[in-house]
Amino acid sequence: MNTDNFSRLPDEKRRAVLCAGFACFAKDGYKKTAVSEIAERAGVSKPLLFHYFESKRGMYTCLFEFAIREITERMRAGTEDFFESIAIATDIKMETMRAFPGMDDFMFSLIRSREPEAAELQKRANAAQYKAAADLLFQKVDRSRFKDGIDIDTALSLVSWVSEGYLRADADKERETVLTEINRYMGIVKTALYKEEYL
Amino acid sequence: MNTDNFSRLPDEKRRAVLCAGFACFAKDGYKKTAVSEIAERAGVSKPLLFHYFESKRGMYTCLFEFAIREITERMRAGTEDFFESIAIATDIKMETMRAFPGMDDFMFSLIRSREPEAAELQKRANAAQYKAAADLLFQKVDRSRFKDGIDIDTALSLVSWVSEGYLRADADKERETVLTEINRYMGIVKTALYKEEYL
């Protein structure tokens, strides 16, 4: 009936519905996502979705609330080493992606979206996900380890582009492969950002 | 009426139609793109599109043919320095993006697409765009300049992720800004990939 009903779903089915919604909304945006598509992807019928969510819009915001809650709960502090903090961030992201595939894409697409439906949520998403993440994860970072001319924003941009590019290049990779390969690329990038004494 | 009519369009309107099609198909894929959406974005009426293209499918393949032709025409050879070749590639990409915004996204989305409509085009796109580009641009590259453990594929991945990440971060940047900023990031990456004697 209403939003609260959603939490009563059995775990496995709830996860399926969540992930289906995340994936579809992330892929096609709000308007171009059909409820029946989410239902099919989740392996349930369309009326069932309307039994747990009051409407398509309600489903959208409900997924958002869930994602915000999940992300902030998983967030934890970083260390004084930038790349250790990056590793922590990557690990959090991997955990999240494994638990709820598509959730990260959903939040990302929301921030980028120009759909009016997303406008109100963008600020909260941005604040909750990236600002909070950056603050918590990189607060302790010892910036004196960077080469001259490298500030933390530059470093963060470079590193995130590399890791995102790597993950985007092939979505069907094993967790182990991702971790070792990302480490390899981070090692390369590290030589570009850190003073030699900290390598 | 048929595909050939398309070339008779006045330049400005042709460009508008092309870019609108590129942007829409890239954003939503073949199935979820409405012809009326392309028409609206291009600032023309829907019947006009069906006057120049025989069908929606015809428009899709026509855009593809145009993009392939455009890309291969703009392609030119690189140098023995990897980063000079990268600069050439970036410049080609910038030229293309300025001439036909969305075209690059269109080709990229096509390669990534899992829609059956795209299946036949993917191989040609892949071959025409990336293989040919890599062959021409990086054939002359002197690989001995790389640090030990860095091969050209690794270097190419890193560099392309960084530049794509930068471009993706904000689509509304001036050409000058992009070139200088990309150069800055490439300078940083260069220290990670090149032996010191070649910096």
Next chain:
DNA sequence: AGCGCTATTGACCGAATCGGTCAATAGCGT
């Protein structure tokens, strides 16, 4: 067994949108 409550769905609704057409108009060279 019987009752009550929830989970679940096939079938269906009116409304909107889809790809595509057509007849009519506007414009332009001759």
Next chain:
DNA sequence: ACGCTATTGACCGATTCGGTCAATAGCGCT
């Protein structure tokens, strides 16, 4: 005045949309 092309508002049948409903399936309680 003619012919030809460019251009579009209005429209078509078909499909898909978000959402509903009545009916069924399943499970806990007595």
